[in-house]
Amino acid sequence: MQPKTPSRMRARSEVKTPITPALYNAMNQMSMASPTKKRSKSKTRTERFDMSNPFISATAASHSRPASPTKKPSHADLGRQAASGVIKKGDIESSRRMMDVVASKEPAQKPELKRSKSTPSRAGFDQSDRFITTRDMEKDVVAGFEKMHIQPQTASPGHTARLADATGVPLNRRILSFHEPPPAASSDKGLALQRDHAKPLYASRPNSIATSTGAVSSKSRKISSQPERVLSAVNLMDDFYLNLVSWSSQNTVAVALGQSTYIWYAETGDVSALADAPEGLYPSSVEMSNDGAYVGIGLCNGDVQLYDVESGQRMRNMTGHQGQVACLSWSEHILTSGCADGSIWHHDVRIGKHKVMELLGHTGEVCGLKWRSDGELLASGGNDNVVNVWDGRLGDVGENAQGKAKWVKRNHTAAVKALAWCPWQPSLLATGGGTNDATMHIWNVNTGARVHSQKTPAQISTLQWSPHKKEILSTHGYPTNAIMVHAYPSMERVAEIRDAHDSRVLFSCVSPAGDVVLTGGGDESLKFWKIWEAPSAAGKKKKSALEFDDRTLNTTRSGVMSIR
Amino acid sequence: MATKQANKQAITLKGSTVLVTEFFKYAVNTILFQREVYPSDDFHMVKKYGQTVLVTQDPNVENYLEKILSQVQKWLLTGSVTQLVLAIISKDTRIPLERWVFDIKLVAEEEGSGGDDSKKPKQPKPDTEIQSEIRAILKQIISMVTYLPVIQEPTVFNILAYTNDSAEVPAGEWNDSDPLAIEASKSQQVKMRSFSTDHHRIEAMVSYRFDE
Numbered sequence: 001m002q003p004k005t006p007s008r009m010r011a012r013s014e015v016k017t018p019i020t021p022a023l024y025n026a027m028n029q030m031s032m033a034s035p036t037k038k039r040s041k042s043k044t045r046t047e048r049f050d051m052s053n054p055f056i057s058a059t060a061a062s063h064s065r066p067a068s069p070t071k072k073p074s075h076a077d078l079g080r081q082a083a084s085g086v087i088k089k090g091d092i093e094s095s096r097r098m099m100d101v102v103a104s105k106e107p108a109q110k111p112e113l114k115r116s117k118s119t120p121s122r123a124g125f126d127q128s129d130r131f132i133t134t135r136d137m138e139k140d141v142v143a144g145f146e147k148m149h150i151q152p153q154t155a156s157p158g159h160t161a162r163l164a165d166a167t168g169v170p171l172n173r174r175i176l177s178f179h180e181p182p183p184a185a186s187s188d189k190g191l192a193l194q195r196d197h198a199k200p201l202y203a204s205r206p207n208s209i210a211t212s213t214g215a216v217s218s219k220s221r222k223i224s225s226q227p228e229r230v231l232s233a234v235n236l237m238d239d240f241y242l243n244l245v246s247w248s249s250q251n252t253v254a255v256a257l258g259q260s261t262y263i264w265y266a267e268t269g270d271v272s273a274l275a276d277a278p279e280g281l282y283p284s285s286v287e288m289s290n291d292g293a294y295v296g297i298g299l300c301n302g303d304v305q306l307y308d309v310e311s312g313q314r315m316r317n318m319t320g321h322q323g324q325v326a327c328l329s330w331s332e333h334i335l336t337s338g339c340a341d342g343s344i345w346h347h348d349v350r351i352g353k354h355k356v357m358e359l360l361g362h363t364g365e366v367c368g369l370k371w372r373s374d375g376e377l378l379a380s381g382g383n384d385n386v387v388n389v390w391d392g393r394l395g396d397v398g399e400n401a402q403g404k405a406k407w408v409k410r411n412h413t414a415a416v417k418a419l420a421w422c423p424w425q426p427s428l429l430a431t432g433g434g435t436n437d438a439t440m441h442i443w444n445v446n447t448g449a450r451v452h453s454q455k456t457p458a459q460i461s462t463l464q465w466s467p468h469k470k471e472i473l474s475t476h477g478y479p480t481n482a483i484m485v486h487a488y489p490s491m492e493r494v495a496e497i498r499d500a501h502d503s504r505v506l507f508s509c510v511s512p513a514g515d516v517v518l519t520g521g522g523d524e525s526l527k528f529w530k531i532w533e534a535p536s537a538a539g540k541k542k543k544s545a546l547e548f549d550d551r552t553l554n555t556t557r558s559g560v561m562s563i564r
Numbered sequence: 565m566a567t568k569q570a571n572k573q574a575i576t577l578k579g580s581t582v583l584v585t586e587f588f589k590y591a592v593n594t595i596l597f598q599r600e601v602y603p604s605d606d607f608h609m610v611k612k613y614g615q616t617v618l619v620t621q622d623p624n625v626e627n628y629l630e631k632i633l634s635q636v637q638k639w640l641l642t643g644s645v646t647q648l649v650l651a652i653i654s655k656d657t658r659i660p661l662e663r664w665v666f667d668i669k670l671v672a673e674e675e676g677s678g679g680d681d682s683k684k685p686k687q688p689k690p691d692t693e694i695q696s697e698i699r700a701i702l703k704q705i706i707s708m709v710t711y712l713p714v715i716q717e718p719t720v721f722n723i724l725a726y727t728n729d730s731a732e733v734p735a736g737e738w739n740d741s742d743p744l745a746i747e748a749s750k751s752q753q754v755k756m757r758s759f760s761t762d763h764h765r766i767e768a769m770v771s772y773r774f775d776e
Contacts, residue, residue, distance in 0.1 A: 173646060176725045176733060177741035178632050183624035184720075 197436070223485065223495040227527035228516065231264070233257055238522035240417060240434070240461060240477070240506060241367045241383070243285040243327045245520045247509040250292030252309060253518065255526065256283035261297055263309055266511070274312055275305070287328035287335075294349075296335045298325025304337050306349055318347050318354045327369040329378070331392060336378060338366025344380055346394065346403075359403040361388040368419040372426060377406070377445060379429055381416025387431050389445055407448040413437040418474065420463040430472055432460025440474060442488070454491045456484065461506050467514035468535050475519055477504030483519065485531060501525065580763035581640040585633050587698050587759070587766065588666065592629060592650055592723070593619045594705050595664055599652055599712075601721050613699045632723050635734065640764070643670050644731035649724040651744040654717050660744040660773070661715060664705075667767040671760060688762050697759030701768055704756045712772055746773050 235258030237244060244256040253264040254274070259282050261274045277283055277299055285298035294315065297305045302321030307314050323340030330336075334356070335347045342362035347354040364384030371378050371392065378390040387409040394401075414434030422428035428451070432440045438459055442452040458476035465472050471494060476482045481501050485494040501521025508519045515534040520526050590612055597607045597618040602625060607618040620626055639645035650664040724741055727733070756768035 174727050174729060174731065174733075175741050175743050176727055176731075176738040177722055178628075178635075179737050179739050180628070182721055183622070183628055 223497070223531060224529075225497050227500075228530050229528040231526040231528075233520060233524050233526045236520055236524045236526070237282070238503065238506065238524075239284075240459075240504070241284075241326050241365060241415070243287070243367075243507065244283070245507040245509055245518060245526070246286050246288045246295070247511060247518055248288035248292030248309075249290065249512045250288075250309070251512055252288070252292060253509075253526075254286045254288050254295045254309075255520070256286045256297070258282060261286055261295065261307070263295075272312065274309070275307055275314065284324045284326050285328045285337075287330060289330045289335075290332070296328045296330065296337075298328050298337055300324045302339060304328070304335065304347060306335070316349070316354075318349075320355055321345065323365070326365060326367050329369045329371045331371040331375040331378070334371075334375075334394070336369060336371065338362075338369045338380060338382075340365040342366060342382060342384070344369065344378075344390075357394055357401040357403050359388075359390055359405070361390070361405045361408065362386055364415070367415055367417045368431075370419040370421055372421045373423065374426065377421075379419045379421065379431070379445075381412075381419050381431060383415040385412045385414060385416060385433070385437070386410055387412065387416050387419075387441075387443075389429065389443075389448075406445075409441070409443065409448075409450075411441055411450065412439065414459070418460045418463040420465050420472070422465045423467045424465075424470075428465075430463045430465065432456075432463050432474060435459040435477065438476075440472075440486075442472075452489060452491055454486060458482065459504070461504065462508040464508055464510050464517060466532050467510065469532055471532070473508070473510075473517060473531060475500070475505035475508045477506075481505055481521070483508075483517070483529060483531075495531075497529070500527065500529070577763050578641065580761040581637055583694065583761055584640055584668070584764050584766060585637040587701075588636065588648060589629060589633055590617045590619070590698075590702060591664075591666070591705060591768075593617065594702055595650055595652075596620065596625075596721060598706055598709050599662065599715065599719070601652060601719050613695050613702065615699055615702070617702065631737075632725075635738065636725060639725065639727055639731055640668070642731070645725050645727050647724075647726035649726070649744070651722045651724060652715070652719050653722060653744065655720050656717060660746050661719065662712070662770060662772040663744065663746060665769045665771065667769070669765040669767070671763055671765055689760070694759060694761055697757065700757045701759060701766075704768075708754070708756075708770060712770070713774060746771055750775055 233255060236255070237258070246254045247266075248254070251266040253266060255262055255264065259277045261277075261283055263272050263274050264270070265272075274295065275297065277297075281299050281301055281303075283297045284300045285296075287296045287298075288294070288309070289296070293309055295307045295309055297307065299305065302319065302323055302325055304318040304321070304325055305314055306316045306318070318335075321337065321339040321341075321343070325337045325339055327338040328335060333348060333350050335349050336344060337347060338344050342360070342364055344359035344362070344366055345355050346357040346359070348356045359378075359380070362380065362382035362384055363386075364382045366380055366382050368381035369378070370380075376392045378392050380388045380390065382388075388405040389407050390403050391406050409431075412431065412433035414437035416431050416433055418430075418432030418440075420430045422430070427444050427446045429443045429445050430440060431443065432438075435458075438456050440452075440454045440456060440460060440463065441450055442454075443449065444451050456474060456476060458478060458480045460474050461477055462475045463472060464474075465488075470488045472486050472488055474484045474486065476484065480496075481499050481504055483497040483500045483505060485496070486492065487494050500519060501523045502525075503522030505519050505521045508517055510517050513534045515530060515532050517529045517531045518526060519529065593607070594617060596602055597604060597620075602620060602622065604618075606620050606622045606625070608621045609616045610619045611617075620629075636645060636648065646668055648666045648668065650666075651660050652662040652664075653660050722741075722744060724744065725738070750773055751771045752774040753769060753771040756770065758765060758767040760766065
C-alpha cells in the first residue's frame with residue numbers, strides 16, 4: 001500500500017511517461033495539469049466509490065472534500081469500469097491493457113480484477129447509474145481514450161492509469177458532427193465543365209527529358225536544339241486552323257504572309273512574291289503540287305486559286321465553296337480542298353467544271369487534309385474532332401457526285417489538324433488532336449484499327465513522318481511550344497526541342513531530302529531544323545526513290561534573314 | 565455587427581459569440597482553400613480583418629457551413645462547446661490526414677482558476693487588438709501550407725464539435741461521432757497563435773499525419 005501514495009505515483013509518471021502535446025492538451029482540458037488538483041480529485045473519487053461510479057463523482061466532486069485514508073478501492077473500481085465499458089464496445093485489447101495496468105500496480109487487487117474480467121456484465125451492472133445511460137458512458141470513455149492517443153508502447157502503465165483516472169472529465173463531453181456529409185466539390189456542373197475546358201490553359205509544363213535545356217536524344221543520336229536557319233516571316237498568321245506553309249519536291253517553299261504568297265527557293269535563298277489575294281481577302285491555305293510546278297491557294301472566301309510557280313501567273317480561280325478553305329491537298333491533277341462548312345471538294349484542275357466530287361463527313365471546319373502519296377486514300381480531320389478516311393478512287397465523277405467515308409474515327413476530343421501518312425508503311429496514318437486532346441493516334445487504315453496512342457503535353461499542330469527513319473515528328477502549341485520526335489513503334493521520345501518558337505508551332509513541312517524540317521510559328525518566323533540525316537549515297541534503297549536527292553538544302557547557310 | 569459592439573467598448577457575450585463564429589467561418593474557409601479541399605476557383609476574395617480572405621462561393625458549401633456555424637453559435641452562447649475540430653479526411657480511404665483544432669475557453673472560467681493575465685470585463689479589449697490577433701491566426705494558417713505535407717489525394721472535410729453533456733443537441737442534425745484522431749505515432753502537432761475576446765479565448769492547433 002505504501003508505494004501507492006500520490007506523490008510516488010506522480011514521480012513515476014514524470015520520469016517514465018513522455019507527455020505528448022495531445023495528452024497534455026487533454027489533461028489541460030480536464031483541469032488536471034496541476035498535481036495537487038489531481039490528488040484532490042482522486043481522493044474525492046475514492047470516497048464516493050461505494051455509492052456510485054467514479055465518472056460521475058469526478059465531475060460532481062468538490063475539491064474541498066477531505067482525503068480518504070485508502071486508495072485501493074478507487075483503482076479497483078476504475079479497472080472494473082474501464083474493463084466493462086471497453087469490453088462492451090468490443091475492444092478486448094484495450095480492456096486487457098487497462099486491467100493489466102491496475103493488476104501490475106496493485107497485486108492485492110488481483111482477485112477482484114479477475115472477477116470483473118470474467119463477468120464483465122456484472123461489473124457493468126455494478127456501476128450502472130440511473131442518471132447516466134450506459135451507452136453514453138462507454139462511448140465517451142472509448143472516445144476519450146482514442147483522443148488521448150493511448151499507445152501501449154509509449155504510454156507507461158502509470159500514465160495510462162492516470163488517464164483512466166481522469167476519464168471523468170472527457171466523460172461529460174460529446175463529440176458531435178453534423179448529420180450530413182459535406183457537399184462534394186464541383187457540384188455545379190457548369191462550373192465543372194468550365195474548369196475542364198480551362199484546365200489545359202493552366203497546364204503546367206511537364207518535365208522535360210534528361211536535361212531541361214534543349215533537345216537531348218535518348219539514344220546515341222544528338223539533335224541540335226538550335227535551328228539551322230531562321231527566317232522572319234512578318235504577318236504569318238497565328239491561326240491554328242490554317243495551313244500556310246508548303247515545301248515542294250522542287251525544293252521551293254510556298255508561304256502565305258498576310259495577303260500575299262511568296263516562294264522561297266531553298267538552294268539560293270531567293271524570295272519571289274507570287275501572288276496577292278484580292279482586296280480584303282487572305283490566303284488560308286497554300287499547297288504545292290506534287291511536281292512542285294503549281295501552287296494551290298485557298299482563300300478565306302472559299303475560292304481556290306491555282307498559280308504557276310515558274311511564271312508566277314494565275315492559272316485559274318475555282319469558286320464554289322461557301323466558307324474559308326483552310327486546307328488543300330494534291331493528288332496528281334486533283335486538288336482537294338476542305339472548307340469551313342465541313343465539305344471537302346475534289347477539283348479536277350484540268351477541266352472547266354472543276355468540282356468533280358463532294359465529300360460530306362464533317363460537321364465542323366475541315367482543318368486537316370492529306371492524300372496518301374499513291375492517291376488511293378484521303379484522310380481528313382475536322383474541328384468536329386472526327387477523322388475520316390476516304391477512298392480516293394473517283395468512280396462516276398460529276399458536279400453532284402458524293403463520296404463516302406471508308407471509315408470514321410471519333411477518338412479525338414479536340415480538332416484534328418495534324419495528319420500524316422507514313423511514307424514507308426502505307427497502311428499507317430498518324431493523327432493528332434488539339435488542345436483538349438493532345439493525343440496522337442496511329443491507325444492501320446486497312447483494318448481501321450488503332451495501332452498506337454501517345455499522349456503528349458500540348459496540342460498537336462502537325463505531324464511528320466521521317467521519310468527514312470522509323471520516327472515521327474510532332475509540333476506542339478502551348479505550353480511547351482515544342483518539336484518532339486518519337487520513335488515508331490515504341491513511341492519512345494527520341495528528342496524534344498522545347499520552345500522551338502516563342503509562340504506555338506503551327507505549321508511544319510519536311511524537306512524533299514527528308515533531313516530538314518521547316519516550322520512556322522505564331523511568333524512570325526520560319527525555322528529550319530536539322531532533325532534527321534539525309535540517307536547517304538551508298539546503297540540506300542530509299543534514296544533512289546527520291547527523285548530530288550541532289551537538291552538537298554544547302555545547310556551551310558545560316559543566320560536570320562527576311563523572307564521579303 | 566460584432567465590430568459595432570466592440571466599438572462601443574463594451575463587448576457583450578453575444579457580441580463575442582458573433583465574433584468568434586465569424587472567425588470560425590473565415591478560418592474554415594481559409595483552411596478549405598489552402599488545403600485544396602475544394603477547387604481554388606470555387607473561392608472568391610473578400611476583404612475582412614483588414615486583409616483579403618478567400619471565401620467559398622459554392623452555394624452548397626456555403627449553406628453547409630452556415631448550418632454548422634449557426635448551431636455552433638448557439639452552443640457558444642450557452643458555453644457548451646469546448647472545442648471545434650476541422651478534420652481533413654482522405655476521400656477514398658477515409659483516413660484522417662489533418663485535424664485543425666480550435667479550443668474554446670470561456671475567459672470567465674479562467675479568471676476563476678486564478679489566471680492573472682485575464683482581463684476584467686470592465687476594461688474591454690480593444691477591437692483592433694482582437695482583429696490583429698485574428699489576422700495573425702489566419703496568416704498563420706496560410707503559412708502552414710509551407711510545411712504541411714502535400715496532400716495528393718482528393719479529400720473531404722468534417723467539422724466536429726466537442727460539447728459538454730448538457731449541450732442541447734438538435735435531434736437528428738448532430739450525431740455522436742468518432743474523434744477522427746490521428747495515431748500519435750504518426751502525427752505531428754503544431755500549436756498556433758490564439759486570440760481572445762472578453763469572453764472567449766480561442767487557441768488553435770493543427771495536427772497532421774506525418775509518415776516517415
